[in-house]
Amino acid sequence: MIKIIKKNKFEKKLITHNQNYFKEVILKDCVIPGLLQFAKAKFNLGDKIEEHFHESMNEVFYIISGRFKIFCDDAEKIAEVGDSIVIPPRHKHSFCFIEKTELVYFNIPQF
Numbered sequence: 001m002i003k004i005i006k007k008n009k010f011e012k013k014l015i016t017h018n019q020n021y022f023k024e025v026i027l028k029d030c031v032i033p034g035l036l037q038f039a040k041a042k043f044n045l046g047d048k049i050e051e052h053f054h055e056s057m058n059e060v061f062y063i064i065s066g067r068f069k070i071f072c073d074d075a076e077k078i079a080e081v082g083d084s085i086v087i088p089p090r091h092k093h094s095f096c097f098i099e100k101t102e103l104v105y106f107n108i109p110q111f
Helices: none
Strands: 011-015 020-027 038-044 048-052 057-067 066-073 075-080 082-088 093-097 101-109
Touching: 057 075
Parallel strands: none
Antiparallel strands: 011 020, 020 038, 038 101, 048 093, 057 082, 057 101, 066 075, 066 093
16 A cells, blocks of 8 residues: 655654754654654754764665765765765764755664
């Protein structure tokens, strides 16, 4: 069966690692087996997500617009429009937005 989730049904939630920002949760866990969350978020120039890691979760990001610095395992990289980022469990990471940015991301458990 096909599911259509209308934009007005997205759940607006605080981003766990920085309570100043919100995400729109498109799909929650249990909608698709193995998917923990599918969401989108917007950030402004200068916004930051503090360093954190996930014990048993993979994160995958796709950059719709903008650019940001990602710090992961003592390395610094720039992610920009069209890039995808995969962060495996137990890797410390943080973000610093160097342009207004919109991204979508999903989380899946480590099997």
